[in-house]
Amino acid sequence: MSDAAPHSQSSCPGLSRASTDLGATGKNVDGRDKPGHDGVRGRGLRALSALAFTLILAIAGFVGWVYSLGPLPFDEARQVSTTIVDRNGKLLRAYAMADGRWRLPVDAKINVDPTYLKLLFAYEDQRFYAHNGLDPLALARAALQLGTRGHIVSGGSTITMQLARLMEPRRQRSLHAKLRQIVRAIELERTLSKEQILDLYLALAPYGGNLEGIRAASIAYLGKEPKRLSLAEAALLVALPQSPETRRLDRHPDAARKARDRVLDRMVEEHVVSADDARQAKAVPVPKLRKPMPILAPHASDTALSTVKDAPVIKLTLDANLQKVLEPLARDRAIALGPNISVGIIVVDNESGGVLARVGSADYFDESRAGQVDMTRAVRSPGSTLKPFIYGLAFEDGFVHPDSLIDDRPVRFGSYAPENFDMTFQGTVPVRKALQLSLNVPAIVLLDRVGSSRLTSRLRQAGGNLVLPKDETPGLAMGLGGVGVTLQDLAQLYAGFARLGTTKPLREVVTDRDDREPLRLLDQVAAWQVGNVLLGTPPPENAAHNRIAFKTGTSYGYRDAWSVGFDGRMTIGVWVGRPDGAPVPGLIGRVAAAPILFDAFARTGKTLAPLPKAPRGTLVAGNAKLPLPLKRFRPVGELVRTGSEQALHIQFPLNGSRIDVDRSGSRENAAMPVKVAGGVLPMTIMVNGAAFGEIDGRRQRLIDPPGPGFARVTVIDATGAADTVVIRIQ
Numbered sequence: 132m133s134d135a136a137p138h139s140q141s142s143c144p145g146l147s148r149a150s151t152d153l154g155a156t157g158k159n160v161d162g163r164d165k166p167g168h169d170g171v172r173g174r175g176l177r178a179l180s181a182l183a184f185t186l187i188l189a190i191a192g193f194v195g196w197v198y199s200l201g202p203l204p205f206d207e208a209r210q211v212s213t214t215i216v217d218r219n220g221k222l223l224r225a226y227a228m229a230d231g232r233w234r235l236p237v238d239a240k241i242n243v244d245p246t247y248l249k250l251l252f253a254y255e256d257q258r259f260y261a262h263n264g265l266d267p268l269a270l271a272r273a274a275l276q277l278g279t280r281g282h283i284v285s286g287g288s289t290i291t292m293q294l295a296r297l298m299e300p301r302r303q304r305s306l307h308a309k310l311r312q313i314v315r316a317i318e319l320e321r322t323l324s325k326e327q328i329l330d331l332y333l334a335l336a337p338y339g340g341n342l343e344g345i346r347a348a349s350i351a352y353l354g355k356e357p358k359r360l361s362l363a364e365a366a367l368l369v370a371l372p373q374s375p376e377t378r379r380l381d382r383h384p385d386a387a388r389k390a391r392d393r394v395l396d397r398m399v400e401e402h403v404v405s406a407d408d409a410r411q412a413k414a415v416p417v418p419k420l421r422k423p424m425p426i427l428a429p430h431a432s433d434t435a436l437s438t439v440k441d442a443p444v445i446k447l448t449l450d451a452n453l454q455k456v457l458e459p460l461a462r463d464r465a466i467a468l469g470p471n472i473s474v475g476i477i478v479v480d481n482e483s484g485g486v487l488a489r490v491g492s493a494d495y496f497d498e499s500r501a502g503q504v505d506m507t508r509a510v511r512s513p514g515s516t517l518k519p520f521i522y523g524l525a526f527e528d529g530f531v532h533p534d535s536l537i538d539d540r541p542v543r544f545g546s547y548a549p550e551n552f553d554m555t556f557q558g559t560v561p562v563r564k565a566l567q568l569s570l571n572v573p574a575i576v577l578l579d580r581v582g583s584s585r586l587t588s589r590l591r592q593a594g595g596n597l598v599l600p601k602d603e604t605p606g607l608a609m610g611l612g613g614v615g616v617t618l619q620d621l622a623q624l625y626a627g628f629a630r631l632g633t634t635k636p637l638r639e640v641v642t643d644r645d646d647r648e649p650l651r652l653l654d655q656v657a658a659w660q661v662g663n664v665l666l667g668t669p670p671p672e673n674a675a676h677n678r679i680a681f682k683t684g685t686s687y688g689y690r691d692a693w694s695v696g697f698d699g700r701m702t703i704g705v706w707v708g709r710p711d712g713a714p715v716p717g718l719i720g721r722v723a724a725a726p727i728l729f730d731a732f733a734r735t736g737k738t739l740a741p742l743p744k745a746p747r748g749t750l751v752a753g754n755a756k757l758p759l760p761l762k763r764f765r766p767v768g769e770l771v772r773t774g775s776e777q778a779l780h781i782q783f784p785l786n787g788s789r790i791d792v793d794r795s796g797s798r799e800n801a802a803m804p805v806k807v808a809g810g811v812l813p814m815t816i817m818v819n820g821a822a823f824g825e826i827d828g829r830r831q832r833l834i835d836p837p838g839p840g841f842a843r844v845t846v847i848d849a850t851g852a853a854d855t856v857v858i859r860i861q
Contacts, residue, residue, distance in 0.1 A: 203318060208298045208331060211236045211443050212347075215432040217451040218485075218641065222356065224432040225424055227341070233424065235346035236443055237333040239326065242346055243357050247365040253403045254369050254394055256290040260325055264291045264316030290332050291316040297335040336372040339379035340421075352380050354422045362408055363415035366398070367391040381421040388417045428454050430491030430505040435640055446641040448485035453478060456734045457488050464727050465493030465500060468707065472715065475506030475618050475706040476731055481626045484635030484647065486619075487701060492710070501710035510598050510615040511691045511706065514684025514720060518574045519661045520590060520624065520652075521610055522566050524581045527657035533563040533664050534754045536763040537573045544607055544787040545859065549575045552685070561754065562764065566661075567668045569683065571611055576766050578610040579857070587614075593634045593652040595624045612686045621695055622704035627652035628662040628680065629697045631743055655746040662697070662742050671725045678739055679732055683720030690714050694724035696732070699740030703731050779810030779852045781844065786856035792836050802833035810848035817845040836860050 211234050215223045220241070227233055239248065252259050258266050266289050288296075295315035319328055338348035345368055349357035353364055360368070370390035371378050378387040395409040404412075426432075428449050435445045461474040468474075476490040491505035525531045539557040541548065549571045551557075557570060565573040578586065583605035587597055598615035599605065606613065619637060627634040633649035652658065665680035681696025692707040707723045709715055732739065745751060754762060766786070783806040784790055792801055805816055807830045814826035816834060819842055823834045826846065836842070837860060845855040 203315065204298055208335060211334060213436060213443060213445065215435055215445050215447060217447055217449045219451070221451040222425055223427040223447065223449065223451055223454070224429060226436065232341045232343055233347040233351070234334060234343040237330050237344055237346055239329050239333060243333065244360040244365060246362060247357060247360050247368060249403065250365050250369045250394065250398060253401050254397055259290055262289060264289060264320040265313050288312065289316060291319050291328055294328060294332040294335065295319060337375040338371050339375040350424060351421050352418050361415070362404065363391065363412035366394040366412060367417060370394045380418050384417050384419045391417065426495065427451055428489055429495040431489045431639060439640060447639055448487065448641055449489065449639070450487045453488045453735060457490050457731060460727065460730055460734060461490045462493050468723060471499060471709050472707065473500045473506055473710050474727065476727070477507045477619050477622050477704045478731070479622045479626050479637060479702045481629045481697065481701055484637050486637055486639045504710045506706055506710060507618045509710070510617055511708070512612040512686035513614070513616045513621060514612040514686045514691060514693055515569045516621060516682055516684035516693050516695055517610060518566060518569060519628070519665060519682055521574050521578045521581060521586060522562070523653045523657045523661045524586060524589065525577045526660045527654050528581065530580065531562055531577065531764045532750065532757055532761045533660050534752065534757060535562045535761050536560070536754060537562050537565055539565060539570050539572050542572055542576060544579060545789060547607060549611065563664050563667070566664050574610050575607050578607055583607060583609055589652065590624060593624055593627055593650045594636055595620045612684065618704045618706045622702050624652065625695045625697055625704070626702040628658050629699060629702060629742060631655045631746060632658035656749045659743065659745055659749060666742065671721065671729060674729045679729065680742060681725065681728060683725050685720045688714040689716055689718040692718045692720040692723040694720055694728040696728050699742050700737065703728055705731065777809030779846060779848050779854045780808045781846055781854045781856050782806045782808050784844065784856060784858045789859045789861060790836065791861050801835070803836040804831055804833055805844065805846070806831040807846050810852060811850050812848070814846050814848045817847065819843055
C-alpha cells in the first residue's frame with residue numbers, strides 16, 4: 132500500500148502540477164481566465180434577465196393588444212327589431228331592422244322552452260354556469276375526440292366565446308381569432324351576468340338568411356314562439372346555428388334534418404334524453420317552408436311605432452286573442468257585403484278605457500278596400516248614433532222621462548222639416564220607443580229644447596271631437612248625422628253610459644304612469660236611463676233580446692253604417708262602408724253593422740256582463756204614475772194647462788219662424804208684435820234673457836226686436852208658467 136502512493140504521484144506529475152497551479156492562480160495554463168463558478172452565475176443572470184425582459188415585452192405587447200381591441204360593441208349587439216306586444220306580452224307584430232334582419236329580444240326565462248335550454252347546454256356548454264368564459268375541460272375533450280375519432284365531435288368554444296364571435300364576426304379561423312374570442316369572453320363574463328350573456332346569445336345566434344335569434348327562427352320556421360317546443364323542434368333549433376346557411380330549412384331541409392338527428396344522438400350519448408324519445412323525435416319531419424312574421428293589429432302597431440320612439444318593445448292594451456278572432460270577422464263580412472267595402476271594429480274596456488281590439492280595415496293588404504286606412508280613426512257622418520246623447524241631456528234636464536209620451540208627427544223648424552227614415556210617422560209614442568226605433572222627429576224636437584250648441588259642448592267635454600263643416604255652427608241637423616266623428620270617439624262616448632255618466636280617455640299604449648282623469652258626460656241617473664232604454668232596442672234577426680244595449684245609425688246617402696253597443700264590461704263599435712265615401716245602396720246600420728256587433732260580442736268568449744243597477748234617486752215608474760209635467764212632452768209653445776186656466780201659449784211669432792224687420796223707417800214700423808193666448812196676467816216678456824216689459828190686457832205688446840240673428844222670446848205669467856219660441860231676425 133505504501134509503494135502504490137508514490138508510484139501514483141510520479142505517474143502523472145504534470146496533472147498534479149497543473150492542478151496546483153490552476154488552483155493557486157485562478158487562470159488556465161495558457162494564461163486565460165478560468166471558467167469558474169462566478170462566470171457561470173453571471174451568464175445565468177444575464178440569460179434570466181433577457182428572458183424576463185422578453186416576457187415583460189410579451190406581456191406588455193399582449194396587454195397593449197388587448198387594449199387595442201377597444202370596447203365591446205354592446206350598442207350594436209343590443210339592437211333588435213321593434214316588437215309590438217299585447218297586454219299579456221304576446222307578439223302582435225315585429226318590424227325588421229334597418230338592414231332587413233329579423234332579431235327579436237329574448238328573455239330566456241319567459242320566451243324559451245326549458246327543453247331547448249337543456250339541450251343547448253348539453254350540446255354547446257355543459258359548464259356554462261361554472262366557468263368564467265373559458266372552459267379548459269371542454270377544450271381538452273374536443274381535442275381528445277378529434278384525435279381519437281378523426282373529426283370534430285364537439286367544439287371547445289363556450290357559449291360566451293360564441294357570443295364574442297357573434298358580436299365581432301371574423302371570416303378567418305385562426306389562433307389569433309380564437310385568442311381574441313377567449314379575451315372577449317373573459318371580458319363579457321366580467322361585464323355581464325350569466326343570464327344577460329345567455330339572452331344576448333339567444334338573440335344573436337344565426338339561423339340562416341336574415342333570421343337571427345331563437346325567437347325569429349322559431350316563428351319563421353315553426354310558426355310559433357319558442358315557449359313550448361317538442362324534443363324534435365328543440366334539437367332542430369340547437370343544430371341550425373352550427374352552420375346556418377347550409378342548414379336553412381327553406382333551402383336545405385335534408386341537411387337540417389341530419390344535423391338535428393346528430394344532436395339527438397349526442398343527447399342519447401350524454402344521457403340527456405332516452406333512446407326511445409330520440410327515435411320518436413327523429414321520425415318527425417322538418418319544416419321546408421318559411422312562414423311570414425305575424426301581423427296582428429297592424430294599424431294599432433303602426434300608430435304605436437310612430438308615437439313611441441327608441442323602445443325595442445312597445446306594450447299595448449290590446450288582447451291578442453280577441454284581435455285574432457275579430458280580424459277574420461271583419462274580412463269575411465266585408466267580402467260578403469260586396470267589393471270595395473271595408474269594416475272597422477274597436478273594443479274598449481269600460482272601466483279602464485283601454486282599447487282591447489282595433490280592426491282598422493277589412494284587410495290591411497287589400498288595396499281595393501284601402502286596407503291601410505284606419506277606419507276607426509276616420510272622420511265620418513255618424514247618422515243616428517248621436518241620438519242617445521240628445522235623450523240623455525233631456526233626461527238630465529228633467530223635462531222628459533223614458534216613459535213620457537212624445538209626438539212623432541210632421542214639424543217644421545223654419546225651413547228644416549225632419550222626416551223619419553221610412554217616411555212615415557208613428558203618432559204619440561213613449562220616449563223609450565222613440566229612441567229604440569230611432570225616430571227622427573222626436574229626437575230633433577228634444578234637441579231643439581236641449582240646444583245644439585250645448586250638445587256639442589257636452590260631447591266635446593267628454594272626449595268626443597265633433598267635426599263641423601267649414602264655417603258652420605251646430606244646428607239641429609247634427610242630431611241626424613250632420614257632423615263628423617270617429618268610431619273610436621263614439622266608442623269612448625258610449626262607454627260613458629256603462630260608466631254611469633263619465634268617460635275615460637282611450638288608451639292603447641301601456642305606460643308606467645296613467646294620469647287620465649274621468650270626463651263628465653251626463654249625470655248618473657240620465658246615463659242609466661239611456662242604457663236601460665238601449666237595452667230594449669230590437670236586436671238583429673236571430674239575436675237574443677235584452678242582452679246588449681246598442682244603437683245603430685245610417686248616414687245620408689247610405690255612405691256609413693254604424694252600430695255601437697255595450698254591456699257592463701266592454702263597449703264595441705262597428706263601422707261599415709267604403710273608405711272613399713262613395714254611397715253603397717242599401718247599406719243600413721241595422722242590416723250591415725248590427726249583426727257584426729252581436730257577432731263580435733259573441734267572439735269575445737266572455738259571458739255578457741249586466742249593466743249597473745239604477746242609481747239612488749232614479750224615478751222608475753210607468754206613464755200613469757209619472758208627475759203631470761212628465762206624462763207628456765210638449766214642444767216649446769205647448770205647455771200643460773194649470774188648473775182650469777188655458778195653458779200659456781205664444782201665438783206670434785211662431786217658433787222657428789223668420790222675421791224680416793224694416794229698420795229704415797219709424798220705430799213703429801220696426802216694432803215686432805208679441806201675442807199670447809191663455810195664461811194668467813200679469814205677464815212678462817223676456818228676449819234672450821232680458822226683460823222687455825209686460826203684456827197688456829189684450830195679451831199683446833210691441834217690442835223692439837234685437838239685432839239680426841237668432842232670438843229666444845219667453846213669456847212668463849203670474850203663476851210662473853212660461854212659453855218660449857226661437858225665431859230668426861233678419
